[in-house]
Amino acid sequence: MAILFYIVILIIIFVLALGLYQKSTNRICRSRKRLEEKTVIVTGGTTGMGLQIATDLAERGARVIIACPYEDEGEAVKKEIIKQTGNEEVVFKLLDLSSIASIRNFVKEIYDEEDRLDILINNAGVGAVTDFITKDGMSFIMQVNYFGQFLLTILLLPLLKKYATNSEPARIVNTSSSFHWFGSVDFDRLNDIKYWYPLFLYANSKLCLVLFAHELTKRLKEPNIVVNCLDPGAVGTGIFGCMGKFLGGFITLMLWFFSKTPWEGAQTALHVALDKHAGVVSGQFFRNCSLSSARKIGSDDKTAKRLWDESVMLVGLSDVELQQCLFD
Numbered sequence: 001m002a003i004l005f006y007i008v009i010l011i012i013i014f015v016l017a018l019g020l021y022q023k024s025t026n027r028i029c030r031s032r033k034r035l036e037e038k039t040v041i042v043t044g045g046t047t048g049m050g051l052q053i054a055t056d057l058a059e060r061g062a063r064v065i066i067a068c069p070y071e072d073e074g075e076a077v078k079k080e081i082i083k084q085t086g087n088e089e090v091v092f093k094l095l096d097l098s099s100i101a102s103i104r105n106f107v108k109e110i111y112d113e114e115d116r117l118d119i120l121i122n123n124a125g126v127g128a129v130t131d132f133i134t135k136d137g138m139s140f141i142m143q144v145n146y147f148g149q150f151l152l153t154i155l156l157l158p159l160l161k162k163y164a165t166n167s168e169p170a171r172i173v174n175t176s177s178s179f180h181w182f183g184s185v186d187f188d189r190l191n192d193i194k195y196w197y198p199l200f201l202y203a204n205s206k207l208c209l210v211l212f213a214h215e216l217t218k219r220l221k222e223p224n225i226v227v228n229c230l231d232p233g234a235v236g237t238g239i240f241g242c243m244g245k246f247l248g249g250f251i252t253l254m255l256w257f258f259s260k261t262p263w264e265g266a267q268t269a270l271h272v273a274l275d276k277h278a279g280v281v282s283g284q285f286f287r288n289c290s291l292s293s294a295r296k297i298g299s300d301d302k303t304a305k306r307l308w309d310e311s312v313m314l315v316g317l318s319d320v321e322l323q324q325c326l327f328d
């Protein structure tokens with residue numbers, strides 16, 4: 001028993017030290033790129049890292065669309081970003097990634113109201129919350145973190161392609177996590193919330209994102225869209241707050257002391273969205289503002305293809321629509 005106790009203490013010390021090391025050596029996005037006339041979407045741009053990303057992009061002059069499932073929160077944050085940056089071109093749109101209907105509605109509004117889309121930052125995500133099956137029949141965690149973003153990304157491809165060129169490609173940025181190392185893709189149990197602990201569903205969803213980037217890169221014939229994933233590192237946001245009062249509160253407190261601030265955590269996403277060299281690679285994985293690598297299975301062709309097919313089926317994309325989004 002005592003030995004177990006020491007092992008746990010050792011692990012905790014190791015994790016805290018790793019967090020401190022990451023925090024103290026965190027690289028900053030150095031790009032000076034301006035984004036006047038450009039439009040970007042930051043899903044979940046209302047709190048945590050998403051808010052920092054949205055604010056930075058607004059400061060660079062972009063038209064910034066933030067999207068989350070709560071109208072009041074979204075409108076308030078929108079005003080806050082406008083006040084802070086002086087950029088009036090900040091828009092809030094309702095988007096609930098746990099609902100296919102909401103995603104489709106969001107996409108329809110975007111096509112009705114926007115002429116272009118240059119950068120899509122898939123930042124929204126939930127942590128290891130208590131899971132349930134959504135009305136679309138998927139695990140809530142998997143749908144918000146992966147399936148919803150899969151559908152959203154594919155439906156937005158035509159708009160992303162519209163003004164994209166090979167020298168100035170549109171960019172898709174997916175927020176994965178180092179937790180993808182613990183993830184697995186079990187096709188019989190993708191949405192089996194009785195089988196998986198929430199933390200594993202979280203890990204699985206983040207691995208699926210990596211596979212998605214790999215497969216999408218292969219399927220996009222023209223090099224005018226690049227799609228990359230990143231790991232922000234351990235960041236002190238509220239994302240683990242919902243793991244229950246005690247555990248969630250404890251983790252959030254620990255993160256606060258020993259991990260990156262949301263601003264620090266946002267730097268790699270900004271790097272992937274803006275940096276010149278990050279704009280010429282696709283299907284890659286970034287960490288600490290530099291090219292890194294994901295787990296090998298993240299680029300396994302067979303798994304990526306099968307996951308793609310399953311995802312298409314689960315989110316109800318028809319062949320015709322898929323073809324239109326990919327090739328028109």
Ligand SMILES: NC(=O)c1ccc[n+]([C@@H]2O[C@H](COP(=O)([O-])OP(=O)(O)OC[C@H]3O[C@@H](n4cnc5c(N)ncnc54)[C@H](OP(=O)(O)O)[C@@H]3O)[C@@H](O)[C@H]2O)c1
Pocket residue numbers: 043044045046047048049050067068069070073095096097098122123124125126127144175176177178231232233234235236237238239
């Ligand atoms: N924090 C970390 O240590 C860490 C590490 C690795 C990866 N990440 C990833 O980084 C991303 C950002 O995390 P964060 O730490 O900044 O988390 P956060 O502070 O909890 O922010 C998450 C954002 O996602 C939005 N969101 C949640 N459910 C949604 C839904 N159903 N539809 C649309 N938007 C939804 C939230 O909107 P509301 O505020 O309206 O709920 C919020 O804006 C996530 O993908 C996370 O998995 C975080």
Ligand SMILES: *[C@@H]1O[C@H](CO)[C@@H](O)[C@H](O)[C@H]1NC(C)=O
Pocket residue numbers: 021022025026027288
């Ligand atoms: C982040 O990058 C910097 C500069 O390249 C490096 O010195 C540092 O060790 C890196 N930190 C981590 C956690 O990889």
Ligand SMILES: *[C@@H]1O[C@H](CO)[C@@H](O)[C@H](O)[C@H]1NC(C)=O
Pocket residue numbers: 122145146149150151153154172173174208209210212213214215216217226227228
């Ligand atoms: C991430 O990148 C992949 C590949 O580009 C893309 O298909 C997917 O929709 C993006 N979003 C998520 C959440 O994986």
